[in-house]
Amino acid sequence: MSVPSDNHESWPQAEAHNDADVWAHHDPDFVLIAEGRPPSRIELARERMLICRLYLGLLRTITDDYGAEFAAQSDSLTLRTIGIYVFLRTVMCSPARASQIAQALKLPRGAVLRRLQELVKGGYLERVGNAYRVTDKVNISDLQTKLQRRIAMIADTAKKLSESTLRN
Numbered sequence: 001m002s003v004p005s006d007n008h009e010s011w012p013q014a015e016a017h018n019d020a021d022v023w024a025h026h027d028p029d030f031v032l033i034a035e036g037r038p039p040s041r042i043e044l045a046r047e048r049m050l051i052c053r054l055y056l057g058l059l060r061t062i063t064d065d066y067g068a069e070f071a072a073q074s075d076s077l078t079l080r081t082i083g084i085y086v087f088l089r090t091v092m093c094s095p096a097r098a099s100q101i102a103q104a105l106k107l108p109r110g111a112v113l114r115r116l117q118e119l120v121k122g123g124y125l126e127r128v129g130n131a132y133r134v135t136d137k138v139n140i141s142d143l144q145t146k147l148q149r150r151i152a153m154i155a156d157t158a159k160k161l162s163e164s165t166l167r168n
Contacts, residue, residue: 047164050161062084063076082107082119083125087138090133096131096133119132
């Protein structure tokens with residue numbers, strides 16, 4: 001099945017209905033509009049919309065899971081990105097130093113240090129020598145259900161992208 005990209009055809013009604021299940025825990029902004037038409041001036045508009053929607057949906061679930069204090073931060077995107085990177089390094093049994101984080105994420109070291117201090121103060125990270133790792137605070141309630149929702153978001157987006165006109 002070929003799904004319209006950035007042409008003027010309508011998106012299928014069934015696609016919007018299927019989205020309702022996967023994106024049910026989000027605002028209506030995250031559901032495709034059944035009869036929507038992306039602007040023809042934006043190349044690959046539909047595919048880019050799907051990736052943006054996935055990215056925003058995943059970021060929102062992190063805020064929902066870990067509390068409004070993330071959203072209240074002056075630069076919560078950087079804070080979350082650093083937290084995710086430190087989580088990844090912790091899971092890999094390799095605590096991360098501020099300089100490694102700054103280099104990997106292409107962020108100024110000073111900004112990374114400030115965000116690391118905020119995460120330590122919030123109890124999400126702990127310092128181990130000159131490196132950082134996540135604390136047990138990452139073990140949130142109902143984690144399995146929340147992860148299943150994220151996996152459904154990713155699978156839904158991957159399916160729609162694989163059906164797109166990008167295939168060679």
